[in-house]
Amino acid sequence: MLKEFNFEGFNMGLDLRQLLLDFKNGKISLEDVEKQIKLNYFEEIENSLKLDVNRKxxxxxxxxxxxxxxxxxxxxxxxxxxxxxxxxxxxxxxxxIEKLSDEIRKYDLKNYHIKINKKAKTLIIKDKNYTIKKIGKVGVITAGTSDIPIAEEAKETLEVMGVEVIISYDVGIAGIHRLFPTLKRMINNEVCCIIVVAGMEGALPSIVSSLVDIPVIGVPTSTSYGIKITPLLTMLHTCSPGLAVVNIDNGFGAGVFAGLIAKIIYEKSII
Known part of the structure; x- marks a missing residue:
């Protein structure tokens, strides 16, 4: 009976295990399985938020x-x-983020670890019984201190994905000598790629990508004296190969991209 429904390529969450067992044991029909999978795909909160709980x-x-x-x-x-x-x-x-810090104390979260990063404006909630599998290392660099909030957003994203983050902040081209010890430390730590966060003219990612043999992810920020799009255009127009660029202030997107690189390398290493 199970052969009638093709599950190949469909990655189930643990919340569907009982559903499959009930189907296997003849307790529910194939039509009910299909219906429950569709209903399970999204969780709705007070008719305003739809959550894609199986995205991972x-x-x-x-x-x-x-x-x-x-x-x-x-x-x-x-x-x-x-x-x-x-x-x-x-x-x-x-x-x-300050209001969230106050409001979250009203919730019964004794079974969870709570991490609020006020600089990054992020919230992480983790079940105390959940273990994050470590999958590699990524470097995160900022040009200036004003770029740190976006770098911190990337760092929090990477840590949720199980990536160890090697950080070095305020090493921009205004004092280029600060960059070289940073790159040496990241190479010694065998990072699989480097996220470089920069505003102003946005030149730092191009310089980094010209000095290392691993992927570099440029994150332009809205920190600037002039036109906010300048660092994005600088990074997109780079002549240095090996540099990919996300949108302005998208630390999360850079973190996910770097995390997926780390994940692929890790999975290949354990085969």
Whole structure:
């Protein structure tokens, strides 16, 4: 009977295990299995947020809550639901991180570890019984101190994915001599790629990619005296190969990209 339904290529979450066992034992029909899978695909919170709770099984990265513009209770509720399903969950770009820090104390979270990064404006909730599997190392560099919040967002994203982060902040081209000890330390730590966060003219990622033999991910920031798009254009127009670029202030996107590189290398190393 099980052969009638093709599960090949479909990565199930642990919450579907009982459903499959019930089907195997003849307790439910094939039609009910299909219906429950469709219903399980999204979780709805108060008719306003739909959560893709099985995203990590398709893409290797759990859904992350984008906090900008959302109410604090919506953010906490969404992150709790995702943590319940996946063991760990992250929210980014939270507008009022101070208010969230106060409000979250009202919740019964004794079974969870809570991490609030006020500089990055992120929230991580992790089930105390959930273990993050370590999958490699990534370097994160900033040109200036004003770029640190975006770098911290990338760092929090990487840590949720199980990546160890080697950081070095404020090593921009205004004092280029500061860069070389940083790169030496990252090479010694065998990072698989380097995220470089820079505003102003955005030249640092191009310099880094000209000095190392691993992928570099450039993150332009909105830190600038002039036109905010300048660092993005500089990075996109680089003549130095090996540099990929995400959008302005997208530390999360850079973290995911670097984390997937680390994940692929790790998986190949254990085969």
């Amino acid at each position: 099984y398709r893409t290797g990265v759990p859904e992350v809550v984008y906090g900008k513009g959302k109410e604090i209770n919506e953010i906490i509720g969404a992150v709790l639901k995702l943590a319940e399903k996946n063991g760990i969950a992250l929210a980014t770009k939270i507008d009022n």
